[in-house]
Amino acid sequence: MAADTAALERPVTGRSGAPLARGVATGYLSLVVLLPLAALIWGSRAGGLGAFWEQATRHEAVSALKLTLVVAAICALLNAVAGTAIAWTLVRDRFPGKGIVDALIDLPFALPTIVAGLTLLALYGPGGPFGIDVAFTRTALLLALLFVTLPFVVRAVQPVLLELDTEMEEAAASLGARPLAIFRRIVFPNLLPAILSGVALAFARAVGEFGAVVLISGNLPFKTEVASVYIFGQLQSGNESGAAAVSVLLLAISLGVLLGIGAFRRWRTRHDA
Amino acid sequence: MARYALRFGALGYLALLLLVPVGLVFYRAFENGAGHAWDAVTTHQALHALELTLLIAAIAVPANTVFGIVLALALVRTRFPGRGLVNAVVDLPLALSPVVVGLALFLLYGRGGWLGGLAGHGVKILFALPGMVLATMFVSLPFVVREVVPVLREIGTDQEQAAETLGASPLQVFRRITFPAIRWAVAYGVVLTTARAIGEFGAVSVVSGRIEGRTETLPLYVQSQFEGFDTSGAYAASVVLAMIAIGTVVGLRVLHPREEVA
Numbered sequence: 001m002a003a004d005t006a007a008l009e010r011p012v013t014g015r016s017g018a019p020l021a022r023g024v025a026t027g028y029l030s031l032v033v034l035l036p037l038a039a040l041i042w043g044s045r046a047g048g049l050g051a052f053w054e055q056a057t058r059h060e061a062v063s064a065l066k067l068t069l070v071v072a073a074i075c076a077l078l079n080a081v082a083g084t085a086i087a088w089t090l091v092r093d094r095f096p097g098k099g100i101v102d103a104l105i106d107l108p109f110a111l112p113t114i115v116a117g118l119t120l121l122a123l124y125g126p127g128g129p130f131g132i133d134v135a136f137t138r139t140a141l142l143l144a145l146l147f148v149t150l151p152f153v154v155r156a157v158q159p160v161l162l163e164l165d166t167e168m169e170e171a172a173a174s175l176g177a178r179p180l181a182i183f184r185r186i187v188f189p190n191l192l193p194a195i196l197s198g199v200a201l202a203f204a205r206a207v208g209e210f211g212a213v214v215l216i217s218g219n220l221p222f223k224t225e226v227a228s229v230y231i232f233g234q235l236q237s238g239n240e241s242g243a244a245a246v247s248v249l250l251l252a253i254s255l256g257v258l259l260g261i262g263a264f265r266r267w268r269t270r271h272d273a
Numbered sequence: 274m275a276r277y278a279l280r281f282g283a284l285g286y287l288a289l290l291l292l293v294p295v296g297l298v299f300y301r302a303f304e305n306g307a308g309h310a311w312d313a314v315t316t317h318q319a320l321h322a323l324e325l326t327l328l329i330a331a332i333a334v335p336a337n338t339v340f341g342i343v344l345a346l347a348l349v350r351t352r353f354p355g356r357g358l359v360n361a362v363v364d365l366p367l368a369l370s371p372v373v374v375g376l377a378l379f380l381l382y383g384r385g386g387w388l389g390g391l392a393g394h395g396v397k398i399l400f401a402l403p404g405m406v407l408a409t410m411f412v413s414l415p416f417v418v419r420e421v422v423p424v425l426r427e428i429g430t431d432q433e434q435a436a437e438t439l440g441a442s443p444l445q446v447f448r449r450i451t452f453p454a455i456r457w458a459v460a461y462g463v464v465l466t467t468a469r470a471i472g473e474f475g476a477v478s479v480v481s482g483r484i485e486g487r488t489e490t491l492p493l494y495v496q497s498q499f500e501g502f503d504t505s506g507a508y509a510a511s512v513v514l515a516m517i518a519i520g521t522v523v524g525l526r527v528l529h530p531r532e533e534v535a
Contacts, residue, residue, distance in 0.1 A: 018347075018350065018351045021343050021346050021347045021350075021351065022347045022351050022353050024340070024343050024347075025340065025343050025344040025346075025347035025348075025359070026347070026353075026355075026359060028340040028343070028344070029344065029359060029362055029363070029414075032407065032410050032411055032414060033362055033365065033366065033411060033414065034362065035381060035387075036374070036377035036378045036380075036381045036407075036411065037365075037377050039377060039380045039381035039386055039387055040373070040376060040377035040380055040381075042380075042387075043380040043386075082283070082286050085279055085282060085283045085286075086283045086286070086287065088279060088283075089279055089280050089283040089284070090283075093276060093279070093280050095280060101284065101287065103522050103523070103525075103526050104287065104291060104292065104522070105287075106521075106522045106525055107291060107295070107518060107519070107522055108291070109465070109468070110468040110472070110517075110518035110519075110521040110522050110525075111295070111472065111514070111515060111518040112471065112472025112473075112474060112491075112492045112495075112514045112518070113472065113474050113475070113492075114472075114474045114492045114493075114495050114496050114511075115298070115472070115492070115495060115511045115514045115515055115518075118298065118495060118499060118507060118508070118511050119294040119295050119297070119298045119511070119515075120294050122294060122297045122298055122301055122508075123293060123294040123297050124294075129297065143290070146290060147290055147291070147294075150287075150290065150291065179275055201367070201368070204367075204368035205367075205368065207370070208368070208369055208370025208371065208372070208373065209370070210370060210371055210372045210474065210475035210478075211371070211474035211475055211492070214496070215496065215499060227370070228370045228371075228372040228373070228475065229372075231370075231372045231373065231376060232372050232475075232478070232479065235376060235379070235479065240379075240380070243376055244376065244380065247370075247372075247373040247376050247377070250369070250370050250373050251369060251373055254365060254368040254369045254370075255361070255365065255368075257368055258361055258364050258365065258368050259361060262360075262361065
């Protein structure tokens with residue numbers, strides 16, 4: 001198996017188009033992505049490391065960062081449970097309208113985040129039809145993040161569950177294992193890598209979310225103000241270095257999550273082979 | 274029994290989080306009649322916002338499609354130092370806060386930025402169309418690349434090498450062999466890119482300066498109408514965006530019929 005992958009990944013050398021493709025690709029990436037990010041990092045340390053530290057440890061900044069990390073972590077954990085349950089229902093259960101429900105999972109990816117926020121505010125805000133009003137609370141914040149991160153775990157787990165042979169589960173059942181034991185001992189260990197990578201992506205997305213939370217959270221400092229909203233506010237009030245300092249921290253978190261997922265995947269390929 | 278509990282749990286969660294809220298926005302937009310909703314989205318300001326949104330997508334999507342294919346080819350078919358880094362950078366827009374993206378562009382092209390001098394030469398990037406296009410390109414960059422890379426891996430290079438041996442030029446190889454193999458992945462990526470480009474809010478919000486009737490896209494319009502207490506205008510514009518999103522979801526289904534659940 002490993003040899004096959006190596007063969008597939010072997011580059012075709014000597015193709016005259018290759019250096020051009022490489023140059024164009026890296027050039028485009030540098031111009032669109034790397035150059036702005038370099039300017040951000042440069043801008044964040046314009047006043048020296050001391051100024052950076054001062055901005056990053058401002059009371060309001062720390063409070064926003066803490067809230068962001070905690071709510072994103074709760075959101076990621078809830079996604080692990082709900083996402084796995086939804087993926088299970090979509091793969092193993094049968095009911096009318098399943099195709100539509102499956103298509104619906106992609107909606108949070110496709111729906112503009114500001115519309116997602118407005119949507120939740122219409123239902124769970126003042127004057128909502130159920131009389132539930134959680135607007136401008138941390139619950140609202142969590143709801144908005146759950147909405148936008150819904151597809152990550154579902155879409156990561158679904159293909160693995162589809163591939164998973166039911167033979168092992170049937171064998172366990174015939175040996176008298178209860179459904180919960182089968183799930184815990186057989187299904188869950190097979191799904192775990194997919195769940196983890198889905199959870200990591202959902203966490204990263206939740207940490208950076210802006211559009212969905214801006215209307216429903218009320219952006220109250222020390223209460224419902226998350227990091228991205230804090231950055232936006234600092235920029236609006238002219239504190240560019242404060243905005244840049246917190247941005248660099250968010251950038252570090254995003255990169256950390258991505259590199260973590262990459263390292264985890266490489267580690268698994270090596271151990272499966 | 275457990276199966277039913279799980280089914281109703283999962284479906285109930287989806288209904289309360291997704292279906293009922295989105296349905297309610299449609300209801301709110303049309304509760305005063307379809308004519309009222311139509312009037313709300315055909316105001317001068319709303320139409321301009323829609324036009325601008327589509328214009329930005331019309332520039333950013335083709336750019337990310339062409340360069341996305343080139344990037345995928347470079348990542349899969351060639352080896353070069355820093356390839357691992359490029360791989361990680363391609364995914365970055367998926368995991369990075371759009372506000373951070375906006376701020377990065379703001380610092381690069383703003384006053385005192387490395388490319389801030391462009392404004393003095395009559396090239397206005399910030400608070401104008403180019404900045405908004407750049408922000409949109411940044412956030413929607415990964416989709417075509419990520420769809421095309423696995424397909425390129427899967428098809429391998431046998432046919433391409435055969436064509437080369439028979440004397441085909443690189444362009445001919447791409448046009449006759451590679452592109453037909455990846456075109457569905459490209460189409461899928463284009464749909465995702467378009468949805469992301471049309472819906473982008475945070476990054477565009479930072480770099481556009483939100484000048485009403487000038488640099489206001491449809492998602493920005495939704496927020497400004499809502500905060501200006503024109504909720505029916507906000508709901509009506511949201512319905513337009515939601516219909517584009519539903520169109521996207523349907524498009525994804527049509528392009529990936531084999532991904533159907535068993």
